Amino acid sequence: MPSWVIDRYGRNDVLRFTRNMVFPIIHFPNEVIIKVHAASLNPIDLSMRSGYGATALNMKRDPLKIKGSDTEFPLTLGRDVSGVVMECGLSVSCFKPGDEVWAAIPPWKQGTLSEFVVASGNEVSFKPKCLSHTEAASLPYVGLTAWSAVNQVGGLNRNNCSGKRVLILGASGGVGTFAVQLVKAWGAHVTAVCSHDASTLMKKLGADDVIDYKSGNLEEQLKTLPLFDFILDNVGGSTEKWALDLLKKWSGATYVTLVTPFLINMDRLGVADGMLQTGVTVGSKTVKHLFKGVHYRWAFFMPSGPSLDEIAELVDSGKIQPVIDQVFSFSEVPKAFLKLEGGHARGKTVIDVISKK
Numbered sequence: 001m002p003s004w005v006i007d008r009y010g011r012n013d014v015l016r017f018t019r020n021m022v023f024p025i026i027h028f029p030n031e032v033i034i035k036v037h038a039a040s041l042n043p044i045d046l047s048m049r050s051g052y053g054a055t056a057l058n059m060k061r062d063p064l065k066i067k068g069s070d071t072e073f074p075l076t077l078g079r080d081v082s083g084v085v086m087e088c089g090l091s092v093s094c095f096k097p098g099d100e101v102w103a104a105i106p107p108w109k110q111g112t113l114s115e116f117v118v119a120s121g122n123e124v125s126f127k128p129k130c131l132s133h134t135e136a137a138s139l140p141y142v143g144l145t146a147w148s149a150v151n152q153v154g155g156l157n158r159n160n161c162s163g164k165r166v167l168i169l170g171a172s173g174g175v176g177t178f179a180v181q182l183v184k185a186w187g188a189h190v191t192a193v194c195s196h197d198a199s200t201l202m203k204k205l206g207a208d209d210v211i212d213y214k215s216g217n218l219e220e221q222l223k224t225l226p227l228f229d230f231i232l233d234n235v236g237g238s239t240e241k242w243a244l245d246l247l248k249k250w251s252g253a254t255y256v257t258l259v260t261p262f263l264i265n266m267d268r269l270g271v272a273d274g275m276l277q278t279g280v281t282v283g284s285k286t287v288k289h290l291f292k293g294v295h296y297r298w299a300f301f302m303p304s305g306p307s308l309d310e311i312a313e314l315v316d317s318g319k320i321q322p323v324i325d326q327v328f329s330f331s332e333v334p335k336a337f338l339k340l341e342g343g344h345a346r347g348k349t350v351i352d353v354i355s356k357k
């Protein structure tokens with residue numbers, strides 16, 4: 001089947017189009033095969049192209065590897081899919097061939113830059129009815145990441161979010177544009193931090209305050225605002241040195257970052273030492289900030305069909321809309337990677353897998 005694959009890690013020239021990728025088969029009774037209509041790219045695709053996370057991901061891939069090949073290559077990138085169910089394993093009762101579905105495929109599985117992809121039934125959900133496949137493919141990975149950070153790790157939900165002051169750093173990208181809409185839909189007061197040229201988009205998505213991080217000292221600008229109940233950090237780096245001081249103290253206020261050294265530590269130090277290092281880092285930071293009266297947390301993308309069901313409801317009720325930066329045809333996948341690599345995302349980079357171009 002037609003797929004974009006890599007045979008080694010590296011820069012953009014490692015991407016290779018083939019018509020001869022082996023058609024996927026159902027290994028476990030809970031799996032479904034999806035015909036991919038559209039996919040999208042995320043920063044993790046760029047990182048994985050260069051070998052990021054290979055140590056940990058290869059451990060998870062092992063059960064599949066022993067079924068045929070002794071390496072992870074040829075490896076297909078791409079995490080998001082919107083498409084149509086082609087075949088279901090024997091224990092799949094929620095879906096049948098012909099259903100229009102969406103999913104985010106975890107990074108240890110073969111990806112969606114391909115004509116077909118295999119997913120576990122519990123990773124799949126019915127596509128929002130109001131969206132085309134192209135629109136739908138822009139949401140699962142960033143939506144589930146934001147859901148994990150805001151809801152599962154941060155503890156915010158539709159019942160407790162009303163009136164809470166939420167700060168989103170890096171609000172103009174894939175995760176940020178979703179997170180702004182999510183907490184706004186739950187009634188929060190949202191402060192979005194982005195470049196000046198994204199401020200109209202942020203207002204359109206519902207942000208109450210928009211701060212341009214390039215105009216003057218960001219920390220000083222944010223200190224002039226009332227304290228926050230929740231911070232989502234999509235930027236990382238030096239931000240966490242000062243951002244936690246913007247939280248209300250001793251009130252359960254939480255800072256959640258998506259930029260963590262979890263997989264890098266394992267690539268650098270091996271699995272055991274990498275996990276140890278990660279545990280020590282997150283543990284010491286959590287305790288340090290707990291003594292200062294605020295919560296410090298890391299969050300990760302979590303594949304989940306049930307969470308996608310909830311996201312689909314928000315989409316179909318008009319509370320969350322896809323934010324698409326640019327759409328590429330399947331033949332333009334390398335160009336789409338270069339676009340993503342250029343940074344300054346305003347929402348998502350989408351691939352129309354079955355377009356005729």
Ligand SMILES: NC(=O)C1=CN([C@@H]2O[C@H](COP(=O)(O)OP(=O)(O)OC[C@H]3O[C@@H](n4cnc5c(N)ncnc54)[C@H](OP(=O)(O)O)[C@@H]3O)[C@@H](O)[C@H]2O)C=CC1
Binds near residue numbers: 169234344
């Ligand atoms: N832990 C996990 O499981 C996951 C982690 N992530 C991570 O979260 C981060 C965000 O992901 P995603 O939204 O998909 O990325 P995108 O590339 O879509 O967006 C990043 C956005 O941040 C903006 N930006 C860059 N620097 C700053 C800054 N200093 N302050 C404010 N905004 C800034 C960029 O625009 P501009 O430069 O023009 O301002 C861009 O709009 C990435 O680092 C990603 O790796 C994502 C998913 C899962």
